[in-house]
Amino acid sequence: MDAAALMVARTEAGDFAEARSLWAQLLHSSAAPCLPAAAPRLLQAYARLGRFDEILLAVRELSARDRGAARALYPLAVSCLGAAGELARMEDAVLEMGRLGLRVDAATGDAFVRAYAAAGTIPQMEAAYRRHKKTGLLITRGVIRAVASAYISQQKYYRLGAFVADAGLRRRDAGNLLWNLYLLSFAANFKMKSLQRAFLEMVAAGFRPDLTTFNIRAAAFSKM
Template sequence: MEIQSLLAATPTLPPPRLRPTLKMVRPNVLCRWRDSENRALARKIILQWKQDRGFDQKNSDAACAALVQALSRKRMPHLAQELLLEMKSEGFLPGTSTLSALMLCYAGNGLIQQAQAIWEEIINSSFVPSIQIVSELFDAYGKMEQFDDVAKIVDQVSSRDFNLLPEVYSLAISCFGKGGQLELMENTLKKMVSRGYIIDSSTGNAFIRYYSIFGSLREMENAYGRLKRSRLLLEKEGIRAISFAYIKERKFYKLGEFLRDVGLARTNVGNLLWNLLLLSYAANFKMKSLQREFVRMVEAGFHPDLNTFNIRSLAFSRMSLLWDLHLSLEHMRHEQISPDLVTYGCFVDAYIDKGLGRNLNFALNKMNLDDSPLLLTDPFVFEVLGKGDFQSSSEAFLEFKSPREWNYRKLIAVYLKKQCRRDQIFWNY
């Protein structure tokens, strides 16, 4: 019998709860295996191991680590511990790979105290943990909201002055931020700066993102001000995060101020800044300002993309500006940009709302109705302007059948039939 067969014959236990308490030091689900059974199975595995590949210190550390990882996936940390004890009795001294695997096995299965004990054994020895191991450990602790233990690990690494300390600080900031622990994230950043380490762009932008998600607008704005003073460049994800925070609060004027402050002339983020600015005007249907900024965008040397056109088309459709819709479509064709489901929906909704359903072919003949439907518009657009009736109806159909089975012609035909029936039901009453 091979080792994998032995593992396959062992039942996989359910995962531990993600909100641990002190009682989770010995989870009930892990008590199904008695120590004697664990010990017997561990001996069988070692015996089979000797028969299969031999057993020596040089080659067994990586193989043992892989075996512990397999046991971790099967939710059997106690068996992993018994296996290690049996191997020690055979004269095997666990290396950094085996100890790291066992530590992550404990952490991933809710055995926090045991994981912490292995961690202290690692850092008190001559072993230096890799940054990948620290990252996985922080992820496991973060999922179980053991943020105090993460802070303790950072302090331990700091007291030993390992070379990986700057990266550990960055990982801790990310871990605290994902968990909404803004105070811990702030304190870690201050410690990092006090030790003379430079905040890189990735850490600074992550700091902004988490403040935009979990903090107030004022806290987010203060964090952005600090990023500017540090002369770090706000990257694409940071711009999106701050913009989304303003959009959630419907602060479109502040959104426009922020975008201008970042700099509309920046080309390394594509059309993102301009599209968000156009969206801030479309939100309140300030059509003259929308058109003026669109002209400025083109004059600045930026080429409109699908999001640019769909932001304008949605505003034109809601305001029933059919002529502007047609001009926008002509401009799209000139820029060689193919319309998506949102673009088609703008025309269908606008003509239906104006009671011009019979004239819809005038617009649709300029579009390829035999294309498979695609939705390529940035979700930010829907956060501000919502979805049109045709788009919402079509997405419901596409949930049940593959887009390859549909084309725009079929979707529009089904939608028009649905509208016709709805009108007939109305008049019957």
């Protein structure tokens, strides 16, 4: 086992003193260039064990030695911190990306919005979505589902409808997902005329209703 792998193994085992000692030795040795390759496992271990401050510290130290590595390390930090619900620290990582002139890519933007959908308030999530939208990047199906789940869990069906309409009902890459959520936003509030109108719009736009589409309509009409 090489020194970098040993350092990661000690971190995963919770032996932070030994891991930190190995890290310091490696960081100031000829082996330093191998550390970015060990970063994914290292940062995930820190997140799993609740050592959140260590995530950004490691990224800063590596980026100070290799600016090129920052392009991969900061998105990784955003993903790890966001998945752990560490929203403030995730924001710090995004701000540092901006200071370094690093653009937020699609995967990082998705991780950012997904984190707020899982651990933030509805207003925070909506603000995160607006920030992502300004980049010109489309959110993925996974993020659409995460945001929709947040609205549904709080019974915010009107806002769900507004969100999916804004995300782009005519997006072919999302299949029927956006349209079905749009129909659900009306069905949940028993707005039957709006539900039927949305269904006809879906068909007119060239989307073929699927089993989920018909289940949403059937459930709504059965409660009339």
